Amino acid sequence: MLVLDGKALAATIKEELKQEVDVIRQAAGKIPHLAAILVGDNPASQVYVRNKVRSCEQIGFRSTLIRMPEDVTQSEILTEVAKLNNDPDVDGFIVQLPLPKHIDEDQINLAIEPRKDVDGFTPVNIGLMTLGLPSYLPATPNGIMTMLERYGIQTTGKEVVVLGRSNIVGTPMTVLLSRKGEPGNATVTLCHSRTEDMAFHTKRADILIAAIGRPEMITADMVKEGAVIIDVGINRVDDATKKRGYRLCGDIDYAGLESKVSAMTPVPGGVGPMTVVSLLMNTLQASKS
């Protein structure tokens, strides 16, 4: 089985980006600048934002982290978003999700200036993507597309089954994989919690993309021999043998599938690093526009 090593691939792409930033610096051009708003102290969000900021530093981007307390108000976040929208120094910014329950995420998303929406979550960018026009593509689905392309995994004519219909992963994934061109040209099925007999669909998949957030739910009996498996899920499960008391796993039973499938992403070190790389690519694009 081929391990789809997102960590290694992300390192290669980051090196390419770093070289591009060096050229920009030598030409005294604009150094890309990414800002991130982090609300509260959700441990997973802290790790994700830290990775994004560290990645910016590694490749020579500028980065700004704006921390806001858990009890922040909707209007305080909106004020911060407006500042970033209007700051000519900032090329792109993200608001790390999830936000605390008392905050209306949709309202925050709608307030982000599409030209700075390097997460690709605003309606304008989602609309442009759906029409096949140039836009900032959502980071995780685009990271998966880059991974498929760089590993030479053909999608044309393939049966692709996507599990999970979120606005940030599953739904845009189906748009990108069904559009014309390679990677794309796939026949795509989207499953969710109301799907009857999910295994019927997963067993047909040449490429299975799981983004449901259910630890190791997809087992060997649910997949086709030789399938390509992309595991987006990041789940914490209790593990007393670990110092921190938990381990990370995906939505796929990795050990159970290893001898049956042709290629698979590990968790961690698969889709996660590719998501960060997509964000960096979008930020570079934003700095040039």
Ligand code: NDP
């Ligand atoms: P959401 O919680 O927004 O969506 C989950 C989706 O899975 C929903 O569509 C839901 O269906 C579906 N679902 C849940 N349970 C089942 C089930 N038992 N059977 C079938 N479908 C089910 O999640 P996200 O898309 O935000 O994230 C999914 C996972 O990916 C999470 O583990 C998250 O941590 C991870 N993630 C990883 C990233 C990375 O970079 N690697 C980036 C983003 C997310 P319904 O719509 O009917 O409720």
